[in-house]
Amino acid sequence: MNTSTSKILIVDDDIYYLSLLKTILKDIDANIFIASSGNDALSLIKENDFALAVLDIQMPDMDGFELAMRIKNLPNRDLVPIIFLTSYYSDEIQMFKGYDNGAIDYLTKPVHKAIFISKVKIFLELDQQKRNLIASKESLEKSKLELEANQIALKESEEMYHSLLRTSPDGIIIIDLEGRITEASNVAIKLLGNKGCKEIAGMHFIQFIPKTSQRDLVKICRTTTREGLIQNIEIKLNRIDKSEFIGEVSSTQIKGQNGVLKAFMADVRNISERKLLEKQIRHSERMTGIGEMATGMAHEINQPLNTISLSIDNIIYSIENKSINETYLKNKINKVFDNISRIKTIIDHVRTFSRDQDDFDQSEFDVNKSIQNSISMISEQMNHKDIKLDFMIGNELPRLKGNSHRFEQVMVNLLVNAKDALEEKKKKLGKIFNKQIKISTKLINGHIFIEVKDNGIGIKPEEIDKILLPFYTTKAPGDGTGLGLSISYGIIKELNGEIEIQSEVHKETTVIIRIPANISNLKK
Secondary structure, three states: OOOOOOEEEEEOOOHHHHHHHHHHOOOOOOEEEEEOOHHHHHHHHHHOOOOEEEEEOOOOOOOHHHHHHHHHOOOOOOOOOEEEEEOOOOOHHHOHHHHHOOEEEEEEOOOOHHHHHHHHHHHHHHHHHHHHHHHHHHHHHHHHHHOOOOHHHHHHHHHHHHHHHHOOOOEEEEEEOOOEEEEEOHHHHHHHHHHHOOOOOOOEHHHHOOHHHHHHHHHHHHHHHHHOEEEEEEEEEEOOOOOEEEEEEEEEEEEOOOOOEEEEEEEEEEOHHHHHHHHHHHHHHHHHHHHHHHHHHHHHHHHHHHHHHHHHHHHHHHHHOOOOOHHHHHHHHHHHHHHHHHHHHHHHHHHHHHOOOOOOOOEEEOHHHHHHHHHHHHHHHHHHOOEEEEEEOOOOOOOEEEOHHHHHHHHHHHHHHHHHHHHHHHHHHOOOOOEEEEEEEEEEOOEEEEEEEEOOOOOOHHHHOOOOOOOOOOOOOOOOOOOHHHHHHHHHHHOOOEEEEEEEOOOEEEEEEEEEOOHHHOOO
16 A cells, blocks of 8 residues: 655745745645746656645746746646745636636645645545555455455455545545446535435446536546546536435546546535625626616617607697598507617616526527627617727627526626727726727537627736636726626636736727637538
């Protein structure tokens, strides 16, 4: 059994902070390695098997994200757990960039000593359990094949393996190639068996998957078989009593000594509370957007009301002068009903936009129509502020699968930001200029591109990389939550897309959204 001392790598360009972190961990039973640059860290990573890497995000030459990405690309080092150190406050639902580069957790500088030590101990314990588990499993297989006489040692090894598995702090499930559960940790049994902790060994894993999630299960199985590992896939799961929860599943292969695939190990976590918190924050930001739009709703509705009023005045005037005819009356009445319908459409869409949407409420939607819906809610407000809003619609776009209302939340947020940037520039210049917002959609190389461009105040170069971080805003205090863009980034990531921001100060800003398209959904 492998009981060698675990190794920890700490990387920070601040020598003083390196010494401080090493001092904090002086009583930890582990070998501490330090590096002051990304290149030094890579050299150490190549030569050592680390239980944990603690990386500072802000470093010259190679920042923490790039270093994490390079570590992931190293042979046999792609599963090294990474904790990022950051000087900015963040929470887990917004750390999309860090998690994409291998982050397991975040710590904000200056680190809290007790929290830092506690997290490090958890990873050291998991590393030792992994070593023990692998060693026990290999020892078990070897004993079965080669050491028939050593039955007592084999039994002890099996008991150790089962004990480690059962007492794991995670919901670990071992699944055979037929899809049946062979073993499960106590946490997994409680998670899937609800309060009764009913034994689940022998049950088929498909019993815990509702029909709406079976495509996700196929994706997990195929990716694990093909690539050996898949991490942090959100999926709805059933308990034995058929109650549902939102799970986050990671899966890896279990192979025998001959390299042949024998089973799968799945790590299941209940993230229902986290998803509820995400939903509440998204709803809060949506309500903020509705609040901003509320000031302009009078302008959205005022124009059709004026048209209705003018049409009725004309009808009354014609009646009084006895000059009315049937065709004239029908035209005026149709115009009244058209504008009533327009008002109703605006109100209904704002009501739908403000209502909570289920994270799993997914359907195919038309990108261009969703953008037009977003524009309809604030177009008159733009007109009132003399902003020219152009939408260059791309033809033959495939439909996307996702939550259309959440996509519209992204577009409304981008349009409101563009409006604010134009107003800020007008305030700074102290004079009138041609305020413009241009939206365009197009299909390029199997990807849908959405661009939102304004000729407003722009963003400083040093703020571009921070603008998507949660709670970071370039607006004056009280004028923004700092969550709009980070939430938008998360929504686009759920569509497997990316957001890029390009800007020149006092000239323009362009937000580019790139989403892979389902070519089979191309309009005929």
